[in-house]
Amino acid sequence: SYELTQPPSVSVSPGQTARITCSGDALPRKYAYWYQQKAGQAPVLVIYEDSKRPSGIPERFSGSSSGTMATLTISGAQVEDEGDYYCYSTDSSNNYWVFGGGTKLTVL
Amino acid sequence: EVQLVESGGGLVQPGGSLRLSCAGSGFTFSSYWMTWVRQAPGKGLEWVANIKEDGSEKYYADSVKGRFTVSRDNAENSLFLQMNSLTAEDTSIYYCARERPPRYWGQGTLVTVSS
Numbered sequence: 001s002y003e004l005t006q007p008p009s010v011s012v013s014p015g016q017t018a019r020i021t022c023s024g025d026a027l028p029r030k031y032a033y034w035y036q037q038k039a040g041q042a043p044v045l046v047i048y049e050d051s052k053r054p055s056g057i058p059e060r061f062s063g064s065s066s067g068t069m070a071t072l073t074i075s076g077a078q079v080e081d082e083g084d085y086y087c088y089s090t091d092s093s094n095n096y097w098v099f100g101g102g103t104k105l106t107v108l
Numbered sequence: 109e110v111q112l113v114e115s116g117g118g119l120v121q122p123g124g125s126l127r128l129s130c131a132g133s134g135f136t137f138s139s140y141w142m143t144w145v146r147q148a149p150g151k152g153l154e155w156v157a158n159i160k161e162d163g164s165e166k167y168y169a170d171s172v173k174g175r176f177t178v179s180r181d182n183a184e185n186s187l188f189l190q191m192n193s194l195t196a197e198d199t200s201i202y203y204c205a206r207e208r209p210p211r212y213w214g215q216g217t218l219v220t221v222s223s
Contacts, residue, residue: 102152
């Protein structure tokens with residue numbers, strides 16, 4: 001079955017740039033999506049189609065993809081950005097979807 | 109405002125069944141794929157199933173295929189997940205979400221499988 005791989009944790013100081021990666025064999029051909037989940041809350045879409053930002057998401061959130069790796073970048077990370085981040089994509093069929101294992105972002 | 113409200117969660121014994129519901133409002137329900145996602149306690153998100161706008165296509169994660177059935181009633185703006193042969197590994201918060209991939213999420217309903 002298809003898998004997406006993320007680092008378990010990333011830690012930065014406030015104001016620094018946080019980068020969270022996601023690797024998967026189909027990413028050269030399929031979009032990556034990124035979700036933020038804070039404790040006790042439902043996930044929130046922060047990046048779609050590799051690099052697009054939904055309305056209401058701060059400009060400090062950006063996404064990119066190259067080859068088999070997608071990257072979520074938080075420029076000038078804030079304490080309120082702490083949480084778990086998940087990448088999400090599909091296999092070559094477009095019908096079976098998978099989340100990465102999640103990355104815990106700590107900003108302190 | 110898009111709203112998704114799940115219901116039907118609870119405690120069930122191993123081998124038992126449960127039917128989850130999700131009520132959608134604030135959008136044209138029949139125009140969107142719908143998705144179920146779950147999250148075991150302290151674990152990551154897991155895609156469970158998708159269903160096409162008219163219910164003609166359904167796709168399942170390998171972990172639930174043959175045991176879970178997704179369905180919808182567009183006249184009632186409702187999404188369902190019938191879960192059979194439940195095991196402890198199915199213990200999770202179950203979220204319904206609009207679209208594929210999800211853009212809007214409900215708050216989830218907790219399913220606990222335990223004797």
